[in-house]
Amino acid sequence: MPAMPHTQRDHLRAMVAQHGIVRAQELRKAGIAGTTIQRALEDGELVRIGRGLYQDSRSDIDTDQTLAEVAKRVPKGVIAMISALAFHGLTDQMPRRVWVAIGPSDWSPVPAYPPTRIVRFTEKYLRQGTEHHKIAGVDVPIYSAAKTLADLFRNGRLVDRSVAVEGLRAAIEQRKATPAQIAEAARSGGAWRIMRPYLEALTFNG
Template sequence: MAPLPATQRDRLRDLLVRHPVARAQELRNAGIAAATIARAVKDGEVERVGRGLYQRPDATIDVAHALAETAKRIPKGVIAMVSALAFHGLTDQMPRKVWVAIGPGDWSPVSSYPPTRIVRFSEKYLRQGVEHHMISGVSVPIYSIPKTLADLFRNSKLVDRSVAVEGLRAALDLRKATPAEIGQAAKAGGAWRIMRPYLEALTFNG
């Protein structure tokens, strides 16, 4: 078993190598004092990217990394809508904000980095179809493909219907979900009446 790094600064470096995105509480739990974190930020060794959220300056920032940071900042949230669709590789759109679903009474964070688009789902829909994916050492809750498609069709006022249809077509063409799985999620997610003609057309004509 490898020995623990000797100094707080060493522990800070080690933790940010293993977990590229870290919350202040996690750093404190590792025995790293706030003063040590502040000095590392001042020295340019650590970058503060949001309230209580830290990473190395040379950390690679990409779409998946933004999802990990968002999961850290909004622990009760679930990556949803266009962001979930993009994560699953079912759209060419790269959303400029991370879409996150939270409950009707959950705290909505103040805008920070990365920028987020909050949607509120009732408890009935919030806990359906949640998967967990490891990204940058973070377990990120993301809606499954069938659940994401149901949400997109149900919330056409938030996202253009063409995005939902594009995602549905891609899911079928790439065989990332079966018509039965998609239809079941649509029925559970209150989107079956809207989705049904599109699913039937794409299934029968595909």
């Protein structure tokens, strides 16, 4: 059984080692004083990666780290839409904001950093197709490739249709999801009527 941390600094190190990225609020709830955090920053042991977000200075920087930061700031959210599409490598677009889906009555935070685009899904759509990926030590919920495509086609007013079509083509070419999986996600995700002609054209002509 591992020894329990004795000092606030030990406790701070243990929390950072366990969670990868920690929020100031989490540290305060754990009884770690602001002076302890400040000393760790001054000593170069801890780095501030955003307002109220901290990480071990020795940690490798993940290219998807902003997704982990948003997951910490929006704990009920799921990385969605173009951000999920980019995570799966299905678009060349680099979204300027992180798209995150929350429920219809969930609190909507407005973090200054990273820039965030909140979309609200009904409970039915919010819970479908969620995967969990470890990024910078953080468990980040991200919609699957097939689910993401369904969301893009269903929400044509939020994202240009060409983005959804290119993502669909890339998913088939890269085999990130089979046509059957994509069709099933579209049916359950309320997008089959819109997506069907595109999927059939790409499948039959591919």
